[in-house]
Amino acid sequence: NAGVTQTPKFRVLKTGQSMTLLCAQDMNHEYMYWYRQDPGMGLRLIHYSVGEGTTAKGEVPDGYNVSRLKKQNFLLGLESAAPSQTSVYFCATFTGRNEKLFFGSGTQLSVL
Amino acid sequence: GIQVEQSPPDLILQEGANSTLRCNFSDSVNNLQWFHQNPWGQLINLFYIPSGTKQNGRLSATTVATERYSLLYISSSQTTDSGVYFCAVRNTGFQKLVFGTGTRLLVSP
Numbered sequence: 001n002a003g004v005t006q007t008p009k010f011r012v013l014k015t016g017q018s019m020t021l022l023c024a025q026d027m028n029h030e031y032m033y034w035y036r037q038d039p040g041m042g043l044r045l046i047h048y049s050v051g052e053g054t055t056a057k058g059e060v061p062d063g064y065n066v067s068r069l070k071k072q073n074f075l076l077g078l079e080s081a082a083p084s085q086t087s088v089y090f091c092a093t094f095t096g097r098n099e100k101l102f103f104g105s106g107t108q109l110s111v112l
Numbered sequence: 113g114i115q116v117e118q119s120p121p122d123l124i125l126q127e128g129a130n131s132t133l134r135c136n137f138s139d140s141v142n143n144l145q146w147f148h149q150n151p152w153g154q155l156i157n158l159f160y161i162p163s164g165t166k167q168n169g170r171l172s173a174t175t176v177a178t179e180r181y182s183l184l185y186i187s188s189s190q191t192t193d194s195g196v197y198f199c200a201v202r203n204t205g206f207q208k209l210v211f212g213t214g215t216r217l218l219v220s221p
Contacts, residue, residue: 042213050207101209103155
C-alpha cells in the first residue's frame with residue numbers, strides 16, 4: 001500500500017520546455033489536489049479534482065493544466081515552463097468527507 | 113474566500129519547553145487539520161480536529177469552532193519537533209482545503 005506517489009522527485013527544465021508530473025494514489029480517494037510551495041511559504045492550491053473526469057482551478061492555476069482520466073491518477077502539466085514555476089509541488093488526496101488529507105513526498109522542480 | 117492566520121510565525125525553544133501554536137480562521141468550517149512539515153519537506157498529518165480536543169503523545173489540539181480558532185500544544189519539545197506547522201481548513205459547502213502560512217519552530221538542544 002503505497003498511499004500517494006509522486007513522480008518524478010526532482011526535475012530541472014529549461015525555460016520553454018514542457019513536462020508532466022504524475023500523482024498516483026491507491027486509497028480510492030475521490031478528491032485530489034496539486035499545491036505548490038515556494039521557499040519559506042505556505043501551500044498554494046494550483047488545481048484540484050473532485051472525481052474522475054473533473055478538474056477545477058485553485059488559487060494559482062495560470063501556466064498549468066491538469067487531467068484526471070482515471071480515478072487513481074492526477075496529472076499536472078506545464079506547457080511552457082518559466083523560472084517563476086521553480087517550486088516544490090505536492091499532490092494530496094482526500095476522501096471528500098470530513099477526514100484527513102494525505103500528501104505525496106513532493107517534486108522539486110527547477111526552471112532555468 | 114476563507115482566511116487562515118497562524119501565530120506566531122516563528123518560534124525558538126529549548127528542548128524540554130512547552131509551546132502553543134494558534135490558527136485563526138474567518139468563517140465556519142467543517143474540516144480542520146494540523147500538519148507538520150519536517151526539515152526534509154515531508155508533510156505529516158497530525159490531527160483532524162474540526163471541533164473538540166484530541167491528544168497524541170506529547171501533542172494535543174483543541175478547536176473552538178464557534179470562536180473560529182484552533183490551538184496546537186507541544187509539550188516537552190524535542191529537536192525532532194523542529195519544522196513548520198500548518199493548519200488547513202475547509203469552509204462548509206466548499207471543496208478546497210485552505211492552508212495557513214505556518215509557524216516555523218526550531219527546538220535547540
